[in-house]
Amino acid sequence: MKKISVGLLILALCGSFIRLGFWQLDRAAELKELQRPYIEQPMVALTDITQPATNLSDSAINRIVTFSGRYVSQTDAPGQKDKAGTIGTWLVGAFEVNGSGTILVVRSSKNSEMPKGEVTVIGRLLVRQFEDRVAKSDGSLSRLDPSLWVGMSDLPIFDGYVVATSETLNGRKIELPRVAIDPARPSVPGYYWQHISYVVIWWLMALVVVFLPFYGRKRRNDTKGAS
């Protein structure tokens, strides 16, 4: 009975260590994949890849989207960092997409009047921010998260937000300094060769677990032989 228990324990430990090794191997592969340059995909209509009141799918994140409708209000989002690392206050609008829902749109890094009329926006769709950039205060957004904007619109709300690269009001382009950002990249902590070293360690541990019972038996036999 004891031998069976020990055998099962060894199997469980060995299996766990091998699995952990594969997990680190997957992380190393994922990290390598992330280091590849982002390949831009063709522009799509916003409602073709996401709908209001649903979570953004992975495939929708970073897509260049276009949609038309009107701005219903706008506010500031301070403490936002652009591609160059410059921290500033961004102008954010609540945008009602025709026949659909409301989405947050980062309009500019400078203040500007809210356009009145039919606007067509082109921009990059990004996943909502989860950490506050500044302390919460009335009249501004502490992070780009549609759930923070209470009473933004009566329509259902789209997940995520769009960083506008161009806006057209009644067919005329709105000239504004746009926010430059990199496509969002999921982050895997650590470095490629670090994960590979952990693969080596976990699999070495699996070998150690297999080796220990043989070592224990040899040690007992040696002790018996000596006495």
Place this chain on the structure above:
Amino acid sequence: MNGVIKRYRVMAYAAGVMSLLLWFVELPVVYLLDNPELADKVKWIPFVHGYVYAFYVLAAIHFTARARFTIKRMILFILAGTLPVASFLAERKVMREFPLQ
């Protein structure tokens, strides 16, 4: 046996130094400071630590097997390489029990 002890001591010091660097330099820089440039300068620490620890495990197994330690002691010696200072303490213990001839 002297060669085995020497190898273990060298690896215990290396693993100890790398553990100290990992716990008290690399982890605070990466997770507490928002400084990508500095984080880039210390990125060698975790992977050097990883490989050094793998060699430490081999040296610890070799030494503890030759010294006929119990399985429990062998496991404790292997784990000593994961915590800062623990491998230094293990090395001191070895030097008291097995002074070099």
